Amino acid sequence: MTGLRTSWKRVTYTAxxxxxxxxxxxxSRMRRAxxxxxxxxPGEKVLIVGAGTGLDLDYLPSGTDITAIDLTPAMLARLRRRAERLGLAVNARILDGHTLDFPDNSFDAAILHLILAVIPDPVRCVREVARVLRPGGRAVIMDKFIPDKKRTxxxxxxxxxxxxxxxxxxxxKLGPILAGSGLEVVRDEPAGFFGYFRIVLTEKTRA
Ligand SMILES: C[S@@+](CC[C@H](N)C(=O)[O-])C[C@H]1O[C@@H](n2cnc3c(N)ncnc32)[C@H](O)[C@@H]1O
Incomplete structure (x- = not known):
């Protein structure tokens, strides 16, 4: 079922x-913040999950080692063109965020912008992100969530x-998605639309 829903996402994002x-x-402002x-x-390895058309690239400091993955070729083609315009070397790959094929502990940081509300199984996605981050590595989430304690x-x-x-x-809701993932919330702030959008900085727990 997740497979079917994942394939459908590729259709919608191609459109x-x-x-x-x-x-x-x-x-844009939220993204930059x-x-x-x-x-x-400089030199840190950053993974962008569900990177889309590459709008995050505009805000990455020079000297970072960027890997961007996305399910949808039409989105990633735009990201590649954007990287070229910006003069950035980006390792851009078509990949499903449920099953990252990178070794454990291989990134210093990860960006999850507008992906956890899209991907069919966000729990599996954050567990994969935690796996590929080094201990102490950071992941930032920017997305829309219902507050954990509120009724939908x-x-x-x-x-x-x-x-x-x-x-x-x-x-x-973000709490249940992160629970037991190995990512701990370091900072959680409202980012717009009356707090519906949030920026949440997390860190992979050190063993
Ligand atoms: C709302 S867009 C966000 C794009 C980008 N992160 C941004 O902030 O603009 C969601 C993206 O997630 C991608 N996506 C959806 N399901 C995915 C999956 N299972 N694995 C990787 N990417 C996925 C879509 O192709 C789309 O590019």
């Missing part, structure tokens, strides 16, 4: 690839099946 940048343009939370240093509003419950089908889930 929206040409207009994607316009749709998420209002989130989120990447700043990682405090990336009726409107979100009603619209969710349709919106999830079209591209993004609107009723996920």
């Amino acid at each position: 929206c690839a040409p207009v994607y940048n316009l749709l998420v343009w209002p989130l 989120s990447i700043q939370r990682l405090d990336l240093r 509003p009726a409107i979100a419950q009603m619209l969710n099946p349709v919106l999830d089908f079209l591209g993004t889930n609107v009723s996920r």
